[in-house]
Amino acid sequence: MIVYFPKTLTVALRLSILKNPSLFSLRRFSLFPRVPNIRRDTMTKKSNNNEYQVAQGSQDESMCEAGERSTNTADVTDDTTSADYYFDSYSHFGIHEEMLKDVVRTKTYENVIYQNKFLIKDKVVLDVGAGTGILSLFCAKAGAKHVYAVECSQMADMAKEIVKANGFSDVITVLKGKIEEIELPTPKVDVIISEWMGYFLLFENMLDSVLYARNKWLVDGGVVLPDKASLFLTAIEDSEYKEEKIEFWNNVYGFDMSCIKKKAMMEPLVDIVDPKHIVTDSRLLKTMDISKMSSGDASFTAPFKLVAQRNDYIHALVAYFDVSFTMCHKLLGFSTGPKSKATHWKQTVMYLEDVLTVCEGETITGSMSVSYNKKNPRDIDIKLSYSLNGKHSKISRTQHYKMR
Numbered sequence: 001m002i003v004y005f006p007k008t009l010t011v012a013l014r015l016s017i018l019k020n021p022s023l024f025s026l027r028r029f030s031l032f033p034r035v036p037n038i039r040r041d042t043m044t045k046k047s048n049n050n051e052y053q054v055a056q057g058s059q060d061e062s063m064c065e066a067g068e069r070s071t072n073t074a075d076v077t078d079d080t081t082s083a084d085y086y087f088d089s090y091s092h093f094g095i096h097e098e099m100l101k102d103v104v105r106t107k108t109y110e111n112v113i114y115q116n117k118f119l120i121k122d123k124v125v126l127d128v129g130a131g132t133g134i135l136s137l138f139c140a141k142a143g144a145k146h147v148y149a150v151e152c153s154q155m156a157d158m159a160k161e162i163v164k165a166n167g168f169s170d171v172i173t174v175l176k177g178k179i180e181e182i183e184l185p186t187p188k189v190d191v192i193i194s195e196w197m198g199y200f201l202l203f204e205n206m207l208d209s210v211l212y213a214r215n216k217w218l219v220d221g222g223v224v225l226p227d228k229a230s231l232f233l234t235a236i237e238d239s240e241y242k243e244e245k246i247e248f249w250n251n252v253y254g255f256d257m258s259c260i261k262k263k264a265m266m267e268p269l270v271d272i273v274d275p276k277h278i279v280t281d282s283r284l285l286k287t288m289d290i291s292k293m294s295s296g297d298a299s300f301t302a303p304f305k306l307v308a309q310r311n312d313y314i315h316a317l318v319a320y321f322d323v324s325f326t327m328c329h330k331l332l333g334f335s336t337g338p339k340s341k342a343t344h345w346k347q348t349v350m351y352l353e354d355v356l357t358v359c360e361g362e363t364i365t366g367s368m369s370v371s372y373n374k375k376n377p378r379d380i381d382i383k384l385s386y387s388l389n390g391k392h393s394k395i396s397r398t399q400h401y402k403m404r
């Protein structure tokens with residue numbers, strides 16, 4: 001059996017997976033392909049304030065390929081190996097269970113559709129990345145004329161069964177394949193719906209697939225749901241966890257492993273941030289209009305100015321996103337910010353080389369550049385420049401991070 005491993009997995013992990021392939025179903029412990037650096041321990045430690053302990057699966061460029069390799073598309077359970085799940089994590093029901101149980105996410109989509117039937121009723125809808133077909137089912141129930149549910153993973157087979165079991169086979173057509181490769185049996189659609197957001201909003205780069213579908217099939221004046229997504233930045237005191245995750249490498253059982261510390265610093269952590277740790281205000285970095293933007297607009301440089309709300313130390317900057325459906329009768333959406341109810345996207349923490357000593361009212365100014373990695377466009381490169389000219393800290397620095 002050939003087992004393909006992500007280059008990010010440790011040898012120990014590889015060996016343990018070889019011995020026990022079922023480990024791959026332990027998605028709770030973030031064995032998704034190319035999952036960003038997630039605070040596994042805090043997922044349990046902080047379980048009280050985070051209902052959704054499991055991260056959304058991330059994918060690499062091969063995310064749809066297991067489906068293409070497999071010959072037996074009807075029976076996922078018998079022939080699917082851990083390697084298949086590695087390359088095609090969305091084929092496993094576990095990740096869909098976690099997404100469906102993220103009620104902030106799923107209920108918002110449900111409310112958007114059921115409370116705004118005028119957007120859906122008698123319309124032709126395209127669901128990009130349908131998964132289990134949940135959004136397509138909502139649309140069918142809201143009176144859509146027809147829904148095309150496109151899903152590239154093996155979950156498409158389940159979606160077909162689900163659609164049939166719920167009596168919507170005449171309204172929903174499930175198409176298995178990449179949106180970029182399928183042929184849609186209609187020249188145009190009135191509505192495009194998708195849940196494409198990744199960690200740090202852009203990780204996974206599924207947004208490009210939505211923009212591709214919009215450019216190819218959406219009628220003039222058609223609706224994209226959601227249509228706005230905004231990225232925000234704030235700053236936190238996080239000495240305890242920085243010590244545990246970063247400084248740890250300085251002295252490991254008496255040995256200097258600080259070369260790993262440099263690597264660890266470069267990988268943003270995906271975690272729930274306790275709002276008590278927030279030291280500054282929050283600033284909007286970028287709003288994207290999914291109905292108008294071009295693919296290149298997802299790469300950007302944005303200035304920021306964070307004002308300290310109290311005397312404290314700053315160890316990290318934290319990014320999070322909001323999503324909104326502005327076409328609704330009454331604005332609907334959700335936030336993945338630390339002050340909102342937790343979602344499976346959590347927040348993205350970027351540790352700073354320096355500990356900033358800030359006094360209330362002092363400002364950290366800087367800029368953040370975000371771009372897709374040239375070698376693997378599902379990875380995100382982040383360049384962060386910041387300066388503080390405060391009473392106790394005078395610092396100016398640029399750091400680079402990579403979400404992979």
Ligand SMILES: C[S@@+](CC[C@H](N)C(=O)[O-])C[C@H]1O[C@@H](n2cnc3c(N)ncnc32)[C@H](O)[C@@H]1O
Pocket residue numbers: 090096099100128129130131132133134135150151152153155177178179180194195196197206209
């Ligand atoms: C975040 S999940 C959302 C699933 C479902 N819409 C929901 O809300 O529960 C995204 C889904 O899109 C699929 N997907 C990603 N890129 C795709 C592409 N280019 N073409 C078709 N499906 C894609 C994935 O396999 C995954 O099932």
